[in-house]
Amino acid sequence: MLVDYILVGQGLAGSILANHLINAGCSVMVFDDPLLSNSSKIAGGLYNPVTGRKMVKTWNADNLFGYLTDYYPKLQQQLEADFVNDIPIYRPFISPEELNEWMGKSADIDYSRYVQAVHNSSAYGSQVSDDFGGILLNQSGFVDTGKLLEVSAKFLVERKSLTKGYFNPAHLKLEEGFASYQGIKCKSVVFCNGHKSLEEQYFGWIPLRPVKGELLIIKTKENLRVIHNRGVFVIPLGNGLCKVGSTYDHQNLDEKPTIEAKNVLVHKLNELVKFPYEIEYQLAGVRPATKDRKPIIGQHPKFKSLISFNGFGTKGVSLVPYYAKQLTEFLTNENGIDSEVNIERFFSLY
Known part of the structure; x- marks a missing residue:
C-alpha cells in the first residue's frame, strides 16, 4: 500500500494535520491506539487571545487567531458537526490599577481587535467577584475536542485512512527518500503522539515537559x-x-x-x-508541553522522512490549526517552518 504520509496519533494534532493534508490532495494513514492516553479527549478546549496572570496577548496571537477563526467553521462544515462554541471570555480585574491599564490597552491596535468591552464596575456581579470590573474578550470560546476527534475519526474511516492499534517505531523501515511500516510505504512519518514520543527511539530526545x-x-x-x-x-x-x-x-x-x-x-x-x-x-x-512553551515541529536531524508535530501543551486548540497549515506547506511545497517552533533549535540535544 502506498500513501503520502503516515501520522502517528489521532489526537487534536493528528486529526487537524490529517485534515490539512487531505485538503491539500495528499493521502494519509493515521495510526491511533485507543488504549493509549489522549489528553485531547478531555482538554478544556479553550481558545483565548489574552492569557496568563499578567493578562497579556498570547504568543503569536495575530497569526494564530487570524487563521483559527476562519478554519474551525470550515472544518465544522466539512465534518458536518458542531463542536466550536464562540463565547466571550470575561476576566475580572483584581485591582483599580489593572482596570486603568486595560482602559489604555483597549485603545491599542495590538489589543483592540480582541477586546469587546472594558467594564469599569461590576458587570457580572451576580455570578462572579468582579468589584473592580473586568474585560470582555472576543475571538474567544472553546472547542469540544472530544466531539472533534469523534467526527474526525469517522471522516478518516470513510476514506480508509485510520488504523486502530499501536504503532511500534521499532518496526519502521527507513530508506533514502521514504519510509515503510507494516507494508505501507510513505514519503514521511509524522509523530503527533504527544508525551508518548518520549518513550520511543526517534524523538525521545526532544525536550518535552509533560x-x-x-x-x-x-x-x-x-x-x-x-x-x-x-x-x-x-x-x-x-x-x-x-x-x-x-x-x-x-x-x-x-x-x-x-x-x-x-x-x-x-x-x-x-x-x-x-x-x-x-x-x-x-x-x-x-x-505535551515544552520547556520554552512552543511547539516542536520539523524533520529528525538524521532521518529526514521522520517528522515531529508535537509540544502544543495547554494551548493546542489555538496553536494546532496554524502550524498544521505550516507543516502541510513544508511537506507539500518545501516552505519553511518558523524558527521559533522549528525542531532545529534543539538539534544540539540529539
Missing part, C-alpha cells in the same frame, strides 16, 4: 452566557453543566484524578464564583 492537568465538571442552575476566567476557567457546556480547570503538575504524570487537585480547583472556583454548584465528576490527562 504536565498533568485536572478538570472538574460541575452542575449549576446559573445561566452562564460567558466563560468566566480568573484563576480557573468556567466553561458553560449546556444543560447546566460547566467545565472548570485547570491544574498544572509536572511531577505526578499518571492520569488518575487526585483529591489534592480537586481541592485546589474548588478553592479557586470559590474565590471566583458566587453561584451554588455541585461537582459531577473529575478528569485528568497529561499534556
Whole structure:
C-alpha cells in the first residue's frame, strides 16, 4: 500500500494535520491506539487571545487567531458537526490599577481587535467577584475536542485512512527518500503522539515537559452566557453543566484524578464564583508541553522522512490549526517552518 504520509496519533494534532493534508490532495494513514492516553479527549478546549496572570496577548496571537477563526467553521462544515462554541471570555480585574491599564490597552491596535468591552464596575456581579470590573474578550470560546476527534475519526474511516492499534517505531523501515511500516510505504512519518514520543527511539530526545492537568465538571442552575476566567476557567457546556480547570503538575504524570487537585480547583472556583454548584465528576490527562512553551515541529536531524508535530501543551486548540497549515506547506511545497517552533533549535540535544 502506498500513501503520502503516515501520522502517528489521532489526537487534536493528528486529526487537524490529517485534515490539512487531505485538503491539500495528499493521502494519509493515521495510526491511533485507543488504549493509549489522549489528553485531547478531555482538554478544556479553550481558545483565548489574552492569557496568563499578567493578562497579556498570547504568543503569536495575530497569526494564530487570524487563521483559527476562519478554519474551525470550515472544518465544522466539512465534518458536518458542531463542536466550536464562540463565547466571550470575561476576566475580572483584581485591582483599580489593572482596570486603568486595560482602559489604555483597549485603545491599542495590538489589543483592540480582541477586546469587546472594558467594564469599569461590576458587570457580572451576580455570578462572579468582579468589584473592580473586568474585560470582555472576543475571538474567544472553546472547542469540544472530544466531539472533534469523534467526527474526525469517522471522516478518516470513510476514506480508509485510520488504523486502530499501536504503532511500534521499532518496526519502521527507513530508506533514502521514504519510509515503510507494516507494508505501507510513505514519503514521511509524522509523530503527533504527544508525551508518548518520549518513550520511543526517534524523538525521545526532544525536550518535552509533560504536565498533568485536572478538570472538574460541575452542575449549576446559573445561566452562564460567558466563560468566566480568573484563576480557573468556567466553561458553560449546556444543560447546566460547566467545565472548570485547570491544574498544572509536572511531577505526578499518571492520569488518575487526585483529591489534592480537586481541592485546589474548588478553592479557586470559590474565590471566583458566587453561584451554588455541585461537582459531577473529575478528569485528568497529561499534556505535551515544552520547556520554552512552543511547539516542536520539523524533520529528525538524521532521518529526514521522520517528522515531529508535537509540544502544543495547554494551548493546542489555538496553536494546532496554524502550524498544521505550516507543516502541510513544508511537506507539500518545501516552505519553511518558523524558527521559533522549528525542531532545529534543539538539534544540539540529539
